[in-house]
Amino acid sequence: MDISHLLDDLNEVQREAVAAAPGNMLIIAGAGSGKTRVLTRRIAYLIETGQASPLSVLAVTFTNKAAHEMRGRIEKLISAPTRGMWVSTFHSLAHRLLRTHWREAGLPQGFQILDSQDQYRTVRNVLKAMDLDETRWPPRQVQWFINSKKDEGHRPKHLDGSSDAYQERMIRIYQAYEEACQRGGLVDFAELLLRAYELWLGNEQLLAHYQHRFHHILVDEFQDTNAVQYAWLRLLSTSDNTMFVVGDDDQSIYGWRGARIENIQRFTSDYSSCKTLRLEQNYRSTGTILTAANTLIANNDGRLGKNLWTSGEEGEPVLAYNAFNDLDEARYIVEECRRWQDKGCRRQDIALLYRSNAQSRVLEEALIAERIPYRVYGGLRFFERAEVKNAMAYLRLMINRDDDASFERVVNLPTRGIGARSLLLVRDCASENNLSLWAAAHKLIDNKILKARAANAIMTFFTLVDSLADAAMSLELHEQVEHVLAQAALMDHYRREKSEKAQMRVENLEELVTAARQFNVAALEYDDDMDPLSAFLAHAALEAGEGQADEWEDCVQLMTLHSAKGLEFPVVFMCGLEEGLFPHQLSIDEPGRLEEERRLCYVGMTRAMRQLYMTSAESRRLHGNETYNQRSRFIDEIPEDLVNEVRMTRQVKQTAYASDLIPAFDSDHVIGGLKLGQRVMHNSFGEGIVLNYEGQGSHARVQVNFDQLGSKWLVLAYANLQSL
């Protein structure tokens, strides 16, 4: 078999990795160093040289995007069909195992996945049932506690709360939450992984089967594995099979999700025969961008050490723009987008990256105003929209009547006369008798505890769900969805609603039918006989609906820095580089978390191929109120000679904030010799920047954001400001 096409265009280290003799390997792969290429070529090499059959390959990644891309690339490389080869994310892998071995895993056959929204609601219900005050036991905190324990592999029974009353109570809540999930046949994201691990741990035969099957285990983004994932991989690997793991400690950005960067170091000691290779040649970015990123990341301690280099051109300096507010920042960015576009750059080659989703709005508004098409990744995704989740709740109940999360969602939607009082009875009955809500409601009706009216209403609901499930037998997937929308009167419900969003909701429901029609069970790689509806529900929970509509239209790309990982763009704007926003306020005081922010910055910078922009704003409207922040330390950590400060070229023409406070002004307008955005000096407050003004003559006041003291309004006549 000719394998030259797999090796010819690789550099020396890449080739060494791809064609290495069997054995455990750790590849430290810098950003843009051809990591995915090495991984896919390695798989193709193993198969084409006859060392592996597709059946014996297990390749794991973290995101669906990466998994799809990997499979696609492998398919192009090899002649054999890739069927039977497992290429997927940790979560869908775990899900698949649990589906196949639901009995051994102690789950009902129709178990459903809880996304974090569902999990939050479930936690709240548990707190309610335990009669705990939400202000003392914030559901978010409880949720975080549960997830972090699961990520560590701890069940309530493993935890000791005897020394700490708070801890003790948290453990009891965790316990109660687990019982609620078990009752409802519900599995959250962390549970998928933990259960899959326990499934193998407690089942030698089963484990042996998979150990025997997967001779070649390949892991992407290894730095993002958490304790359970690592333990799971450890279980699977024996002396007979080999691990090929690829990672970059500098790109570990999921510590908050339990990822353990030290798993990389551990790997080399746990697998003593392991060979380590470093991919340091970068094929993506200009020399300037790489040096800037390298210098930045050098501020972190305890790195494995790595220096990216390129044989390509030096390129342009990083452009830094310090806007005087977020609107000005957005205006600058959009203007630059326009310039690139005019120069012939495709819109999809431009990415606007930000730390948190809330930042997208101002950018979107500016793009809309300039009529530049854009696409936002992440944020509220398709399958997370309320109306879509409601429809999905009916579908889930059809498969699993005990799904309490779904029951709560739609038992009275559209309203059918089941009010808070009746539901309270149902919930009480459920927790007293350890029943699901569905079963508890049945019991209440059988025992004639509910009033006739409420009982009838609930009966209507029962009949509806049962008949939907019956009808589903003979319908195609998308017809099932249509049937639900019609029979449960969801479509009518939203058609009647007269809010502005109603139209949108109706369209989303129509889109859901389309999504069901296009959904291809084969795409999920389930070779067992999972029914299409179950597969669709799992797909919705695990894939939240990225890649809906418009994917191919030429659009400017907007996304968080986290979701940009693994992607590359010729032109990248990193927005909102301000202390408190990036690095985020919640991470600033802890060295470990600050370093993770810095790695996130590193990830962002290394997305850029040709031109990198880093923008910031003196003031910003966030969550409804104005904040004033210093420019991010990350910009200062880049060598000055690699950065070009863009000076403000023009003032904003108008502002969209409270227009009653801020009069419109034109660019030539000068107040008392000062302009907006101008730096000034005050005798006692020090230096600052003019943000705003109001009034005229002797009443004129200016708002100045002082570097040390923050923002103040000053009467111009007394302030004695010196312009700088």
Next chain:
DNA sequence: GCATGCAGCACTGCA
């Protein structure tokens, strides 16, 4: 039981 309006609150990132 249900629709509506308002006050209070929270809010990083993701499968």
Next chain:
DNA sequence: TGCTGCATGC
């Protein structure tokens, strides 16, 4: 800013 819970009136 946007969601949630609660009070209100029907």
